[in-house]
Amino acid sequence: MSSASFSLSGLLSSFSEAWPTIGYLLGGAGTTCILILAAMLIGLVMGTVMASGQVYGPPWAGRLVDLYVWFFRGVPILVLMFLFHFGLAGLLETAAADLARSDLAARLFGARLNLRPRVSPFVSAVAVLGLCSAAYQSQIFRGAMQSIPVGQFRAALALGMSRRQAVAAVILPQALRLSIPAWSNEYSILLKDSAIAYVVGVSEIMSRFKAVASATHRYLLLYVLAGLLYYLLTAIGVRLLDRLRRRVRTPGLGESDATGY
Amino acid sequence: MNAPAQPVLEVRNLSKSLGGKLILDDVSLTLNKGELKVLIGPSGGGKSTLLQCVHYLHRPDRGDVFLEGRSAAEMGRRNICAFRQEIGMIFQDFNLFDHLDAENNVAIALRKVKGLAKAAALARARAELDRVGLADKADLFPAQLSGGQKQRVSIARALAMDPKVMLLDEPTSALDPDLIGEVLNVVADLARGGMTMLMATHQIGFARRLTREIIFMENGRIIETGRPDDLLAPASESRAAAFCAKLTELLGH
Amino acid sequence: MFDLAYYQTLWPRLFSGFWLSLSTIIPAALAGLAIGVVVGTVRGAMFPRFLVAPLNAYVSLFRGTALVVQLFVCYYGLPQLAMWLKPFFAARGLPELWRIFYLSPYAASVLIFALCSGAYHSEYIRGAILSIKKGQFAAARALGFTQAQTFWNIIVPQAARRAWPGCGNEIVYLIKYSSLAYIVTFKELTGTAMTLANSSFRYAETFFAAGLYYLFMTTLAAWIMRRLEKAYAVPGFGRG
Numbered sequence: 245m246s247s248a249s250f251s252l253s254g255l256l257s258s259f260s261e262a263w264p265t266i267g268y269l270l271g272g273a274g275t276t277c278i279l280i281l282a283a284m285l286i287g288l289v290m291g292t293v294m295a296s297g298q299v300y301g302p303p304w305a306g307r308l309v310d311l312y313v314w315f316f317r318g319v320p321i322l323v324l325m326f327l328f329h330f331g332l333a334g335l336l337e338t339a340a341a342d343l344a345r346s347d348l349a350a351r352l353f354g355a356r357l358n359l360r361p362r363v364s365p366f367v368s369a370v371a372v373l374g375l376c377s378a379a380y381q382s383q384i385f386r387g388a389m390q391s392i393p394v395g396q397f398r399a400a401l402a403l404g405m406s407r408r409q410a411v412a413a414v415i416l417p418q419a420l421r422l423s424i425p426a427w428s429n430e431y432s433i434l435l436k437d438s439a440i441a442y443v444v445g446v447s448e449i450m451s452r453f454k455a456v457a458s459a460t461h462r463y464l465l466l467y468v469l470a471g472l473l474y475y476l477l478t479a480i481g482v483r484l485l486d487r488l489r490r491r492v493r494t495p496g497l498g499e500s501d502a503t504g505y
Numbered sequence: 506m507n508a509p510a511q512p513v514l515e516v517r518n519l520s521k522s523l524g525g526k527l528i529l530d531d532v533s534l535t536l537n538k539g540e541l542k543v544l545i546g547p548s549g550g551g552k553s554t555l556l557q558c559v560h561y562l563h564r565p566d567r568g569d570v571f572l573e574g575r576s577a578a579e580m581g582r583r584n585i586c587a588f589r590q591e592i593g594m595i596f597q598d599f600n601l602f603d604h605l606d607a608e609n610n611v612a613i614a615l616r617k618v619k620g621l622a623k624a625a626a627l628a629r630a631r632a633e634l635d636r637v638g639l640a641d642k643a644d645l646f647p648a649q650l651s652g653g654q655k656q657r658v659s660i661a662r663a664l665a666m667d668p669k670v671m672l673l674d675e676p677t678s679a680l681d682p683d684l685i686g687e688v689l690n691v692v693a694d695l696a697r698g699g700m701t702m703l704m705a706t707h708q709i710g711f712a713r714r715l716t717r718e719i720i721f722m723e724n725g726r727i728i729e730t731g732r733p734d735d736l737l738a739p740a741s742e743s744r745a746a747a748f749c750a751k752l753t754e755l756l757g758h
Numbered sequence: 759m760f761d762l763a764y765y766q767t768l769w770p771r772l773f774s775g776f777w778l779s780l781s782t783i784i785p786a787a788l789a790g791l792a793i794g795v796v797v798g799t800v801r802g803a804m805f806p807r808f809l810v811a812p813l814n815a816y817v818s819l820f821r822g823t824a825l826v827v828q829l830f831v832c833y834y835g836l837p838q839l840a841m842w843l844k845p846f847f848a849a850r851g852l853p854e855l856w857r858i859f860y861l862s863p864y865a866a867s868v869l870i871f872a873l874c875s876g877a878y879h880s881e882y883i884r885g886a887i888l889s890i891k892k893g894q895f896a897a898a899r900a901l902g903f904t905q906a907q908t909f910w911n912i913i914v915p916q917a918a919r920r921a922w923p924g925c926g927n928e929i930v931y932l933i934k935y936s937s938l939a940y941i942v943t944f945k946e947l948t949g950t951a952m953t954l955a956n957s958s959f960r961y962a963e964t965f966f967a968a969g970l971y972y973l974f975m976t977t978l979a980a981w982i983m984r985r986l987e988k989a990y991a992v993p994g995f996g997r998g
Contacts, residue, residue: 314973314977315973317976318934318972318973318976318977318980319934319969319972319973319976320934320935320936320937320938320948320969320972321934322937322938322940322941322948323937323948323951323965323968323969323972324969326948326951326952326955326961326965327961327962327965327966327969330955330961330962330965331961331962331963331964331965331966332962334961334962335962392603393598393600395596395598395599395600396600396601396602396603398557398562398596398600399594399596399600399601399602399659399662400602400614401562401586401589402560402562402589402592402593402594402596402663403589403590403614403618403662403663403666404586404587404588404589404590404591404614404618404666405586405614405617405618406582406583406586409617409618413613413617414602414604414613417604418602418603418604421604432821432822435824436823436824436825436826437824438824439824439825439826439827440826440938442826443941450824450826450827450830454830457830457834461838462838463830463834463835463837463838464831464834464835464836464838464839467827467830467831467834467835468831468835470824470827470830471819471823471824471827471828471831472823474822474823474824474827475819475822475823478822478823479822494603494604494646495646495648495649496603496646496647496648496649497603497604497646497648
């Protein structure tokens with residue numbers, strides 16, 4: 245801690261010392277964005293399928309989804325990160341390496357392969373955040389689907405659509421529109437959760453600010469700036485999703501003007 | 506096969522329980538080509554369930570439905586979809602798709618079920634909307650339409666599938682009195698045009714004018730059937746006549 | 759992954775961590791709820807702007823930034839603030855005051871959890887108060903209720919029911935996010951699990967077991983919340 249006086253110049257010199265790292269720091273925002281976009285996409289696809297299964301599928305599908313949601317909503321993301329990256333990923337890597345060295349590989353590729361596949365921290369983090377988000381998104385979509393009158397589903401069947409067609413053509417387009425405010429909430433939660441990914445070594449915002457903070461000892465400045473960056477990214481994402489909501493707005497469908505802040 | 510009274514739709518011995526209660530008890534009826542039959546009876550008497558079972562939206566516990574001689578009970582899931590496509594259904598509360606405007610409400614099944622190209626489907630949709638007098642409302646969403654207009658869109662939506670039979674489940678009972686006429690006029694036009702229809706309704710006067718057979722249902726059973734003039738004559742002492750008298754007394758017309 | 763004998767040695771060893779987790783969760787939950795009630799009421803009940811504006815800033819700050827960042831600022835950043843402020847305090851005859859910025863890992867965790875959780879609680883409580891229909895106030899006034907009577911007899915019972923599902927959910931979140939105390943070196947359940955895993959190299963089993971401990975806490979908490987919600991349910995009074 246070099247700056248021992250309470251003065252503006254101390255703060256300014258903090259800035260000037262941290263300035264050369266600005267590109268590195270902001271690059272972390274890129275990694276964070278890719279991380280949460282990938283996770284949201286996994287969550288969207290899995291969540292839609294799970295919600296459809298729960299609302300329109302057989303009872304056992306509903307119970308399976310309940311079990312999934314219970315687990316992923318009940319266990320902290322930090323623990324899941326550790327479990328996945330240090331535990332399961334290792335098991336996966338060993339299994340894949342064994343497979344490459346096995347008779348099966350010899351038959352398929354003509355040789356036993358000596359591979360050492362690695363699950364990167366980024367892949368682990370995307371998997372964990374995506375699986376968690378799927379649990380939350382499935383419940384968002386479920387709520388939205390259930391709010392659409394059953395009669396519309398019946399009318400779609402009456403026109404000769406199959407159950408799958410009815411869900412895809414009638415229920416989902418409405419449910420997804422209704423989900424946007426909750427989705428924007430999910431985005432801001434996921435963005436903040438993504439900061440946890442630094443623990444397994446993903447080079448996102450938190451990990452980069454932490455590295456620069458440790459090297460320069462400007463803890464307060466850098467962590468406050470990191471906070472600002474998250475605040476900014478939350479605000480931008482929420483704005484964009486609100487714009488999307490306005491664009492796909494349909495008269496009479498979810499008319500409330502909640503922004504999901 | 507081309508006998509003059511070939512039934513289009515034949516319902517044989519349908520029974521259905523829901524939640525442990527017998528809702529339909531051994532119901533049979535036939536509809537010949539171009540016929541309009543009217544179901545009347547108290548609410549909860551099984552009219553709605555009958556129509557939904559005929560459409561296989563509810564699978565009946567016993568009995569079968571034949572469309573032009575083909576048994577629904579023997580169809581697989583895929584064929585049931587095709588079966589439903591050939592039977593139009595009009596619901597009490599319209600069930601328009603809230604995220605689509607009027608013409609797309611009509612077009613969506615043409616595209617997804619019949620596989621029509623978008624332009625062709627929309628052209629057909631506009632033609633059907635024109636037929637129910639809504640050509641100028643094609644780009645309005647359900648929330649922007651009156652109840653009567655919504656029900657007419659839903660009729661256009663069913664007609665676009667070229668159904669062999671139409672089932673109408675109290676199409677006017679969710680409407681304000683001043684909007685009932687526009688929907689009944691469309692139904693009357695269809696009847697005159699030779700559409701085969703089975704209609705549940707409380708509009709007795711309308712039924713009398715248009716149908717040659719009234720079916721009275723109570724407690725899940727068909728109690729009486731007959732020509733309206735016979736069945737509803739004040740002197741007939743039928744259950745149907747008593748029911749209609751009560752209805753008229755209640756509504757005051 | 760399925761070595762049952764190892765699990766049997768795990769349960770008791772994780773148990774001490776479990777108690778430490780509870781010792782952060784319970785005070786943070788109570789303090790958070792208290793903060794939320796006060797802040798939410800002030801923000802929801804038409805208090806003057808100079809009171810509401812700073813509270814709005816507090817809520818949006820804690821809801822808009824990552825909990826990880828808040829913990830880092832509090833644990834690593836505040837001591838630095840103390841260094842800057844030391845001469846400032848000394849000049850005003852308070853030479854020891856800077857020490858309050860040096861928080862133990864435990865204190866930093868509980869403080870941040872309570873503040874963050876309070877921000878979220880206050881949103882539910884504010885929303886619940888705002889959702890009460892105008893007519894209820896009019897009716898209370900017509901019956902001759904004073905403002906205080908209206909508040910305690912009409913607003914609180916309705917708002918509490920509306921806010922409870924959200925607040926209960928927030929407590930479940932708090933249980934999960936208490937694991938983040940690990941990153942400011944507080945050795946609760948997750949930290950204990952990490953130590954055990956590092957010595958046995960059985961990461962999968964150890965973190966799975968730790969996950970089950972959390973699952974137990976969140977499930978129990980959610981169950982209690984639901985029971986309470988049902989016990990006080992009023993027919994036709996929706997979640998709003």
